[in-house]
Amino acid sequence: MTVIEKTTWIGKPVPKLDAPKKVTGEARYVQDIELPGMLHGKILRSSRVHARIVRLDTSAAEKLEGVHAVITAADTPGVPLGHGKDNPPLKGDKVRSLRDEIAAVAAETEEIAEEALRLIEVEYEDLPAVFDPSAALLDDAPILHEEHPDNIPFAYDYEQGDVARGEADSDVVLENTFTLHFVTHCCMGVSGAVAEFDAEGNLTVHSQTQMPFLYKKEIAPVIGVPPEKIRVLQPTIGGGFGSKLDIYPFEPICIFLARETGRPVKLVFTREEEFVASPTRQPVELTLRSGVKKDGTLTFREVRTIHDNGAYTSWGATTPFVIMQTISSLYRVPHCSYRTTVVYTNNPYSGSFRGFGNLQATFAVESHMDRLAEAVEMDPLGFRLKNAQKPGETTPQGMVFRTCGLGECLETAAEKSGFVAKHARYAKGQDGPVKRGVGIASLLHVGGGAKIYRSDGCGTMLKMDDYGHVTVLTGASEIGQGSETVIAQFVAEELGLPISSIRVVNDDSEITPWDVGVHASRTTFIAGNSAQRAARKARKKLLEAAATKLGLDASELDLREANVTRADTGEVLVGLARLILSLHFADKSDVVMTTEYYEPPSVAQDKAFKGDVSASYAFGTQVVELEVDTETGVIRILRVTAAHDVGRVINLFGIQGQIEGGVAMGMGYALTEHLLVEDGVVQNPCFRDYKIVTAPEIPELDMHFIETEDPEGPSGAKGVGEAPSICIAAAIVNALYNATGTRFYSLPLTPERVLRGLKNGA
């Protein structure tokens, strides 16, 4: 670990700035918004999974007292939305899944709106449906979208090196098929929006979007309002995790209702609606062939996946971008081939979800790493270390690992958990029905943004008042991940101010400059760089003014504890507020305002999917120690030892929270969470039947931060928002194998499935 210079805020535990308002109830979520004259919107959804709409009669609903508008597809421009632009906000001719939106109502109260929905008559003509992506690929499969008679909206094909040669070089080749299931984000705050038009047709949307600027661009053609006339205000957001990275029908529907009625309209999901009609993590069937030489050198990976796209195409269809990165570059793989087919079905459709395909990919790759190690009789740690990249390597896909803590993560997690000894001991067999196991897995993820859109940048505008209070206008949204606090830390550090002197404004697209959105773990890196550089400009101005005032050189001065000090001795020379006032009240009066636009030096991938897509890459290793009761199938996670290459810790509390949350989310994915979709119907749309990991199940967490000090990262930091959720499922199956000798290839590891697996050999 490198020596870090003395800091006041960087690397320290800083409580989240939005915590007080959240714990006191002061935070205003979309549910809390009340506007004069506001109406309530509700959506009528399909009761069939695939059907033609033969008749739609809204006349009774329209007549209901208190109903201001009932709209159907006929009342809208019909422009489809979503990443695949295949999803009309309201469906006019046919429905393709049970969540499909058919009509919507705006009424005085939610109750009246619901009553109105019940009065809408819909006559369907059922069509044959398909729920299995493999079945959807058959020649006679039902066709969901006429434009895609093969039911394939997207396909990916990636090659590096020569897999045939890799296979020829191999002493061992293994192949398995991994089956990953439906889960959903379970944000504590359900989906919702409030829309209002002003007298001149300008639209204000109170939206939970994670990408206010792309939101304007994306929704504009759907609603027929130019993007420059759209203002996005973000209320406090009760969780995002990727779910709010696309636009879903409910937002334009809310906007259509506002336009139709000339009144503000609020449309908020019920919890059941949230389970049924919000995005999912995309189910994948992934077949992995891997090869290895006797000496433990990886030779090749060949992957085929089928993605269940559901009925419409959101970001879920693009997760292969991330999957292929892990396939190609998690450990040194000379030859690689990757083919994905994304297939329409009449199931719920998938969005982006923390990790964005990487949980699925890493589950497969890290399961195989254990199998390959065993095949060449190496211990899992040594095998991984042998294949782990070193700093300075460029992967065949073009990712440049300027820093790379993978080896150190592996070594630290293994050492701190006693992995090697325990793994050997548990593998020897244990008495009694309760068996212990340890499993190890690592991850690779983008850590410096991802050049997916044509700009991956973030803007900052900063101003100081006469008292040293700083307002930072940043494009970066706060969705609970703590970006507000981290941005304030960067600014407070540069300007030598208490954190309470910084206010971060991040919730109004009219006021804040461009940012591409919260995704790819990019905010600390990109928005942090932008804020830090804006603050440095302010610092420079202040130090130069102080130097002039004091007759010293700016290099002799520092800003500390709201004072200008001597850099060497820390002697206080003048209070910062006094300096600011003397600048403001000077003959050549000035106030401190700066701007910064930071665009990372990453590049878009080429057509062959090659290129250095991120300015930095994050690594991590997690060791799981668990107990499994072989008589009940119940797994108890005892301890997770996590070592993450975070570049540099910025907010210790924040990064601990990210790891705790990521581990819990990854555990849920591995053990308990399963959105049960049968014949296109969600069977468990409630928290009683959909089991997330809650506080009592959280294991002991031992966290270690590998500070590789990224040269481009702000103060050396890398992004780490998604990483902690990525490799835990793999570590769990590896630990389960260590405990029982039985290997599982599908998730979640519910007691029933574990018990059946242990009986049948998984």
Next chain:
Amino acid sequence: MTVIEKTTWIGKPVPKLDAPKKVTGEARYVQDIELPGMLHGKILRSSRVHARIVRLDTSAAEKLEGVHAVITAADTPGVPLGHGKDNPPLKGDKVRSLRDEIAAVAAETEEIAEEALRLIEVEYEDLPAVFDPSAALLDDAPILHEEHPDNIPFAYDYEQGDVARGEADSDVVLENTFTLHFVTHCCMGVSGAVAEFDAEGNLTVHSQTQMPFLYKKEIAPVIGVPPEKIRVLQPTIGGGFGSKLDIYPFEPICIFLARETGRPVKLVFTREEEFVASPTRQPVELTLRSGVKKDGTLTFREVRTIHDNGAYTSWGATTPFVIMQTISSLYRVPHCSYRTTVVYTNNPYSGSFRGFGNLQATFAVESHMDRLAEAVEMDPLGFRLKNAQKPGETTPQGMVFRTCGLGECLETAAEKSGFVAKHARYAKGQDGPVKRGVGIASLLHVGGGAKIYRSDGCGTMLKMDDYGHVTVLTGASEIGQGSETVIAQFVAEELGLPISSIRVVNDDSEITPWDVGVHASRTTFIAGNSAQRAARKARKKLLEAAATKLGLDASELDLREANVTRADTGEVLVGLARLILSLHFADKSDVVMTTEYYEPPSVAQDKAFKGDVSASYAFGTQVVELEVDTETGVIRILRVTAAHDVGRVINLFGIQGQIEGGVAMGMGYALTEHLLVEDGVVQNPCFRDYKIVTAPEIPELDMHFIETEDPEGPSGAKGVGEAPSICIAAAIVNALYNATGTRFYSLPLTPERVLRGLKNGA
């Protein structure tokens, strides 16, 4: 008039940007603010004009169901507020006027709060009171503030040249005493505020203040919250006219109630309360001696004034600053002496009010100009022209008239109204009871800000989105005067954009940079310069980017109609939005954000009140033609011909509106408005008894804009917000003299007073 280059927006009639929301009811005034858990505040005011508070019992009020807090002075820090820092928000020991605040209540509803006020028991011990400022100067007068046993909080003493020599040079010396009365602002939106604290003790005030940044500084010690923890949000403001330039007790009271209850509190005046407890225009008794040589050359002015300060000291006490400017510098006056005594009385106290003393001063000076002209047998126009300054002159007080349209204003107003001929004709005597008269008067006012505070500057932050939409964050508040529209015009002009592409954000001190406030007709000049320069930086960046892209020189390019064009031919080369995107999506990606802080080159006056206090000076002449019915005393204004040196017209609609409004307000001052204060009690606190000028009384208005193109003004503009109200009263009395031969020295010219004057020789 100079030739103005071709413009798209400058000088054109642009409807106010906030007009649609005002006419549709969408605008949210303080009355419309509703916050979760909000309570309603009400203030108990004194029922005596001067008394000790012997007993104050709030126990019954506290017990009333729905009452959350009852506060008295004992619950507050007791720090006095206002310009004179002599006004405790709640009065503990004694009351000095009928509007004095004694206690306040926060309750669930306004009705409960009012009921609670009635339950508060107050026992007074009356003190002798004084209502006449001259009486308050006597040795045995009651003392209002122990710190000022002479009842004189302020006094002013100004000299230029040598009045004795001026008098010796004079062929004629005249002396009169002018008596000016109480009027009040009559804003359509009554006073009110909403205050709320967050969990960390940060305060948000929804305030109608005209000076959000000074507000933070001024209110901080009164409420015991550091200024950097105060955020000022301005709702739509229903009129300011100077009334919101100071802090009055109701705002800290609202804040105390919010702190006491831990809930948002709204406190809004009734209309009666607005008449009784909002500021007034200060009554003045002004004695003017003026001298003139036979050839019409002014020799000296000597002025003594007594100001009725009322019970506390707000900005009204500082109007002598402006009065002395008119005394010293409206026309060329070699010798001048000016002494003011500001005197405490038990009357309502005075604030700042459009024109800020200049209505009173100009009424006296321009009345005397007519008298002096008559005395030396010159016509009123010729006499004024002889004494009017020329461009380039510096007045003895140090005002530098870089431009000066006074002569042109006089000539234009006279010519367009046919003044000279009419004046001569009407003066010859007229048959019948209804007589006609014309009167002329001019004005001098600051037109480029006023360096009263240590900074007279304004900051701007500007950003463009990917579509060419511009957000302008300005410190300058919109109080109905149209600054939002003018700022948008400057930006639209520079960037070649439609006005609808500009959004001006001006209502949140957290987000907007410093501005000293709306006063001294400074906003177009100061905030306009700031916005224009910020826009020019953006323009430069765009033209340079375009030049690089197109292989041309930036000087060959222009921005017009949202395009980059050839400067010479207007040929469209590339759309602005496309250029912005190409800048944003370039390798060296960038977005357009600029900042500008503009501080005018004016200087503070020295201790002798001399100095070039404004960056520019505005002039104007108004000719009034009226009819007076000598049998009823009723005056009817037939026509006002106004010629104003505005530097340059920016928004034709805006400047027309300012002149219409200023003339109406000045007419009200001259003819109908009178806050009747008897023994400290306002007798007419309602619009039935307090008569403002309404639409049917507005005369024909003939406006002429003298465009002197101020070298420092934005596009040549000067400030003109106050000017149109200043000289109309003088023009009216001059016209009345022209019609009847009777001269009036006090206002308002109600029918009773006119009739009595005509009978008694005024």
